[in-house]
Amino acid sequence: MSYEMIALLMFSSMMMSMLTGQRVFAAIGVVGVVAAALLWGNGGFELGFSANMKLLKWYALLTLPMFIFMGYMLSESGIAEDLYKAFHVWFGGVRGGLALGTIGLMVVISAMNGLSVAGMAIGATIALPELLRRGYDKIMVSGVIQAGSSLGILVPPSVVMVLYGMIARQPVGQLWLAGVFPGLLLALLFAIYVVIRCWINPALGPALPPEERDMPLIEKLKLAQAGVLPFLIFFLMMGLFLMGITSLVESSAVGALGSLFAAWFKGRLTWEMWNRVLEQTLGITCMFMWIIMAALCFGAVFDGLGAVKAIEGLLVGEMGLGPWQILILMQVSFLIMGAFLDDTAMLVIVAPLYIPLVGKLGFDLVWYGVLYTITCQIAYMTPPFGYNLFLMRAMAPPEISLIDIYRSIVPFVLIMILGMIIIMAFPQIALWLPQHVYVRG
Amino acid sequence: MPDALKTYVRVVDAFNRRVGRIVMYGIFVLMGILLYSSASKMMLLPANWTLEMAQFVMAAYFLLGGAYSLQLDSHVRMDLLYSKWSPRTKAAVDVVTILMLFVYLFFMLYGGVSSTAYALKFGETSYSAWSPYMAPIKIIMVVGIFLTFLQATSILIKDVATAIGRPLA
Amino acid sequence: APYVKAQDKKITWRLQTYAGAALAEFVIRPAVDAFNKAANGEMEIQLYTADQLVPTGELFRAMQAGTIDAVQSDDDSMNSPVDIKVFGGYFPFASRYSLDVPTLFYEYGLAEIWDQAYTEVGVKWLSAGAWDPCNFATNKPIKALADLKGLRVFTFPTAGQFLSQFGIVPVTIPFEDVPVAMQTGEIDAIAWSGITEVFTSGWVDVTKYFLTNNVSGGWAGSFFANADRWNEVPEHLKTLFNLCMDSSHYHRLHWYWGGEAKLRAEGGRLELTSIPDAEWKTVEDAAHVFWDEVAKQTPRTAKVVEILKKYNADMEKAGKPYRYG
Ligand code: NA
Ligand code: NA
Numbered sequence: 001m002s003y004e005m006i007a008l009l010m011f012s013s014m015m016m017s018m019l020t021g022q023r024v025f026a027a028i029g030v031v032g033v034v035a036a037a038l039l040w041g042n043g044g045f046e047l048g049f050s051a052n053m054k055l056l057k058w059y060a061l062l063t064l065p066m067f068i069f070m071g072y073m074l075s076e077s078g079i080a081e082d083l084y085k086a087f088h089v090w091f092g093g094v095r096g097g098l099a100l101g102t103i104g105l106m107v108v109i110s111a112m113n114g115l116s117v118a119g120m121a122i123g124a125t126i127a128l129p130e131l132l133r134r135g136y137d138k139i140m141v142s143g144v145i146q147a148g149s150s151l152g153i154l155v156p157p158s159v160v161m162v163l164y165g166m167i168a169r170q171p172v173g174q175l176w177l178a179g180v181f182p183g184l185l186l187a188l189l190f191a192i193y194v195v196i197r198c199w200i201n202p203a204l205g206p207a208l209p210p211e212e213r214d215m216p217l218i219e220k221l222k223l224a225q226a227g228v229l230p231f232l233i234f235f236l237m238m239g240l241f242l243m244g245i246t247s248l249v250e251s252s253a254v255g256a257l258g259s260l261f262a263a264w265f266k267g268r269l270t271w272e273m274w275n276r277v278l279e280q281t282l283g284i285t286c287m288f289m290w291i292i293m294a295a296l297c298f299g300a301v302f303d304g305l306g307a308v309k310a311i312e313g314l315l316v317g318e319m320g321l322g323p324w325q326i327l328i329l330m331q332v333s334f335l336i337m338g339a340f341l342d343d344t345a346m347l348v349i350v351a352p353l354y355i356p357l358v359g360k361l362g363f364d365l366v367w368y369g370v371l372y373t374i375t376c377q378i379a380y381m382t383p384p385f386g387y388n389l390f391l392m393r394a395m396a397p398p399e400i401s402l403i404d405i406y407r408s409i410v411p412f413v414l415i416m417i418l419g420m421i422i423i424m425a426f427p428q429i430a431l432w433l434p435q436h437v438y439v440r441g
Numbered sequence: 442m443p444d445a446l447k448t449y450v451r452v453v454d455a456f457n458r459r460v461g462r463i464v465m466y467g468i469f470v471l472m473g474i475l476l477y478s479s480a481s482k483m484m485l486l487p488a489n490w491t492l493e494m495a496q497f498v499m500a501a502y503f504l505l506g507g508a509y510s511l512q513l514d515s516h517v518r519m520d521l522l523y524s525k526w527s528p529r530t531k532a533a534v535d536v537v538t539i540l541m542l543f544v545y546l547f548f549m550l551y552g553g554v555s556s557t558a559y560a561l562k563f564g565e566t567s568y569s570a571w572s573p574y575m576a577p578i579k580i581i582m583v584v585g586i587f588l589t590f591l592q593a594t595s596i597l598i599k600d601v602a603t604a605i606g607r608p609l610a
Numbered sequence: 611a612p613y614v615k616a617q618d619k620k621i622t623w624r625l626q627t628y629a630g631a632a633l634a635e636f637v638i639r640p641a642v643d644a645f646n647k648a649a650n651g652e653m654e655i656q657l658y659t660a661d662q663l664v665p666t667g668e669l670f671r672a673m674q675a676g677t678i679d680a681v682q683s684d685d686d687s688m689n690s691p692v693d694i695k696v697f698g699g700y701f702p703f704a705s706r707y708s709l710d711v712p713t714l715f716y717e718y719g720l721a722e723i724w725d726q727a728y729t730e731v732g733v734k735w736l737s738a739g740a741w742d743p744c745n746f747a748t749n750k751p752i753k754a755l756a757d758l759k760g761l762r763v764f765t766f767p768t769a770g771q772f773l774s775q776f777g778i779v780p781v782t783i784p785f786e787d788v789p790v791a792m793q794t795g796e797i798d799a800i801a802w803s804g805i806t807e808v809f810t811s812g813w814v815d816v817t818k819y820f821l822t823n824n825v826s827g828g829w830a831g832s833f834f835a836n837a838d839r840w841n842e843v844p845e846h847l848k849t850l851f852n853l854c855m856d857s858s859h860y861h862r863l864h865w866y867w868g869g870e871a872k873l874r875a876e877g878g879r880l881e882l883t884s885i886p887d888a889e890w891k892t893v894e895d896a897a898h899v900f901w902d903e904v905a906k907q908t909p910r911t912a913k914v915v916e917i918l919k920k921y922n923a924d925m926e927k928a929g930k931p932y933r934y935g
Contacts, residue, residue, distance in 0.1 A: 017538075017541055018519040019519060019521060019522065020522075020523075020534065020541075021518045021519065021520055021521075021522060021523025021526075021531070021534060021535075021538070022535070022538035022539065022541050022542065023511075023516040023517070023518055023542065024516065024517050024518060024519060025516060025545075026516075026539075026541045027519075027541055029545035029549075030541040030542075030544045030545045032545075033544065033545055033548035033549075034544065037548070040624075040676075040677070041676075042675075042676055043675060043676030043677045043678070044677065045548060045551055045552060045555075045675075046551070046552035046555055046556065046672070046675050046677055047548075047552070047663075047664075048545065048548040048549045048552050049548075049549050049551075049552025049553045049555075049556055049582075050552060050556075050663075050664045050665070050668060050672060050677060052500075052504075052549070052552075052553075052582065053664075053665050053667075053668050054661065054664070054665045055500075056496050056497075056499075056500050056665075057496065057661075057665055057667075057783065057784050058784075059492055059495075059496060059783060059787075059791075059796065060794075061499065062471065062475065062495050062499055065468050065471065065499070065502065066471075066472065066475075069468055165790060166787070166790075169786055169787065169790055170790065171789075171790050171793035171794065172790065172793075172794055173793060173794065174793075241795075244795060245479075245483070246479045246795070247478075247479070247482075247795035247796050248795065248796065249475055249492075249495070249794075249796070250475050250476070250479035252475070253471070253472045253475035253476050253479070254476065254479065256468075256472055257472060257476065278465040278466065278468065279465055279513065281465065281468055282461065282464065282465040282468075282502070282506045282510065283509075283510050283513045283515030284515060285503055285506070286503050286506050286507055286510030286515055286516075287510065287515045287516050287517060289503035290503070290507060290510075290516065291517075294545065300662070300663055300664075303662060303663075304624070304656075304658070304662075304663055306656075340519065340521075341519075342517060383521075384519065384520065384521035385517075385519045385520075385521070387517070390517065482760075482762070485759065485760035486760070487760060487762055487779045488779065489774065489779045489780055489781070492781060492783075492796065493782070555675065556668075556671065559671055559674075563691030563731070564691075565671075565689070565691060566689075567667065567689075567782075568667030568686075568687065568688075568689040568767060568782055569767055569770070569780065569781075569782035570765075570767050570768075570770030570771045570774060570780035570782070571780075572767060572771070
């Protein structure tokens with residue numbers, strides 16, 4: 001059997017194993033260890049554990065539990081309620097204003113944590129009930145929250161970009177800066193969509209009655225104080241890192257400590273909340289780490305089979321494609337895989353095959369990191385497999401059905417693809433900031 | 442279900458829960474090391490052990506926590522088909538497919554034991570200037586994988602019970 | 611690899627180098643390609659770069675267990691469980707020029723010592739060669755020993771232990787992560803190679819200064835193989851493999867010798883700085899104290915230190931061009 005055939009067989013076995021509904025890490029890991037044993041005999045028996053030793057050295061992953069802890073701490077800290085109240089008053093008067101406020105809230109939450117979990121938790125528990133109570137269209141707002149929270153991985157800090165940086169060997173600081181304008185661009189596109197929909201059909205997002213939002217300017221400004229804590233946390237994390245005072249992993253610890261202080265400051269630190277946050281942090285960290293551990297083993301065998309050369313041979317040699325055709329093909333394949341695969345596994349297994357070729361074709365790997373991150377955002381929302389889908393299903397009130405959730409993501413996925421095309425056409429949207437702000441990272 | 446199996450499930454679950462509840466505080470150990478690293482760097486007295494120690498703590502955190510995370514059902518599944526099944530069908534399918542988990546954990550355990558034996562035999566130290574002994578962290582890793590293995594057996598027993606229509610409470 | 615082997619009817623080896631992908635193209639790929647071509651289908655060596663199949667620190671273990679069949683690395687980096695591993699890589703001030711390394715091995719008896727030490731742990735030591743000197747590449751100019759204080763430096767374990775007394779903090783990370791670690795602040799400097807590799811590995815993009823004083827004149831590294839795998843190879847292919855290793859060593863000798871000089875002379879992207887010889891002499895003196903400490907570890911390390919001392923004394927006595935001043 002040729003190596004290409006073995007590689008293909010491995011990939012399809014993995015997909016089949018996952019379809020059984022067994023835990024994703026086990027489905028990936030079993031194919032990795034069995035393939036290693038079949039191919040390399042006794043020598044391959046230890047590859048699974050060897051991947052674990054490799055993982056030990058991936059120091060950037062130390063940021064993962066920190067960001068997860070931070071996300072849960074913030075969503076429990078009450079910061080979001082204050083912020084939401086401020087957005088409520090400022091945007092309430094506009095048609096669809098609360099949905100716009102929710103997008104704003106999501107951008108701020110995104111700037112304080114590196115995943116979409118915190119955004120989803122805050123969106124589903126704080127914003128969603130309020131939006132539904134005010135008669136907003138449930139499908140539209142379900143989409144707003146899923147898409148908005150996905151900005152958590154594009155707006156810095158971002159765990160996905162840390163992982164991408166590890167694999168593509170690109171500086172994380174540059175990647176994070178590159179995500180700033182694309183993140184704002186997507187938020188803007190979401191907002192334009194909401195405004196247009198509500199302008200055509202005001203029933204989708206009724207404006208708040210004036211008595212709820214009319215208050216003296218001074219009161220309105222006071223509400224803006226809600227932004228102080230988020231800014232402080234963002235500064236502690238990003239500022240110290242970009243100024244070169246703390247290293248990447250150290251700054252994530254500083255951010256985690258900051259979120260702890262914020263919760264304490266707001267008087268939210270109860271024994272029960274404390275236990276819930278620590279338990280969830282352990283659970284989610286384990287989920288990520290065990291998937292990465294299994295995927296690293298799978299990836300080592302895959303890589304050992306020369307899959308990189310095979311992909312290059314196929315795309316450049318046999319199909320004779322040009323650079324842009326290859327890039328588009330890769331993004332399309334990521335979108336398709338993203339529907340079925342966990343994005344972390346996708347990154348560890350597939351990205352190492354693509355990234356060397358992308359570099360060789362002359363594309364900027366920081367820019368490509370932004371494109372990749374957007375495909376991950378889409379992957380979070382596309383059925384059957386997506387974190388935001390899972391979270392939405394777990395947290396949404398009963399009146400939002402599974403079909404509603406699936407329908408809600410369609411326009412936002414299209415908007416994200418549009419955003420990605422815009423950034424492909426105008427790379428400077430991503431690259432201007434990292435090229436003009438000097439950072440060592 | 443025989444009483445012996447019920448007792449086994451109860452003991453394993455209780456033990457792993459206890460371990461998990463302790464391990465979850467490891468995040469503060471990790472945070473402490475990273476903050477110390479940052480502070481000592483600012484005072485121009487950086488230590489040579491912080492990064493590696495943080496890596497060890499991280500490995501202990503997610504491997505010793507592995508069993509508890511299985512118990513909490515923190516691990517995602519691709520639920521294209523799975524989500525449509527009844528709890529009993531899910532359990533019945535899991536009884537078969539959990540074999541994948543066992544095989545993966547078996548190989549992890551095999552490699553872990555072999556690697557630990559090597560570390561003990563040759564007094565292996567880490568490839569770094571700090572050069573700590575590797576056996577302690579490898580033993581912790583193996584223990585973590587082993588506890589996860591035990592938790593998987595407990596889950597298997599519970600799934601069998603559910604599948605035959607006599608779920609353990 | 612019974613399964614694949616039966617299919618292909620040829621010997622297939624997985625060889626992992628400790629060099630990253632970019633560097634491997636210069637320092638190992640040509641020899642492997644040459645071997646595969648000359649072996650004419652009877653044997654194939656598949657080359658894997660740093661950390662690709664197994665992490666570098668696990669290379670020895672993986673080779674012993676058969677996960678990989680052969681390794682190109684220094685003893686220090688691959689974490690060999692032998693007392694003499696400290697002399698692999700950059701043992702401080704053991705060599706002045708790269709030619710010192712093969713001379714020590716093949717004229718002064720290190721080869722026999724290495725062969726015996728690795729036989730004891732079930733691995734076949736095959737052949738030693740020299741790479742480049744070990745200098746610092748940094749982001750701030752180093753003009754005095756005091757400038758090194760507090761720097762987090764990516765370096766070899768043994769060199770790191772030695773340099774700690776001058777206030778540096780040695781850090782070990784995967785080879786390919788070095789540029790990013792420079793940028794994320796995990797490390798502040800690299801003491802891993804001469805200037806040729808600073809360019810070849812792309813580290814030139816993340817550093818500004820190059821310190822001309824070196825800690826060692828030539829890296830000492832070797833090829834190793836799993837003993838059983840080596841024994842299975844027929845004699846004529848063993849000979850061919852030996853020739854290819856020699857050709858690899860030979861190529862590196864002039865590639866680095868010329869590269870170091872050319873990049874220093876022509877200047878360019880890195881600014882050269884120096885610590886005055888008189889001040890650097892304290893580092894050299896400290897190295898000899900370090901040697902004596904290492905000599906106390908085992909009879910075998912004592913023997914190696916004795917050889918190093920004898921060799922350096924001979925070179926001093928021989929005078930110019932072997933040693934100046
Ligand atoms: Na973020
Ligand atoms: Na998806």
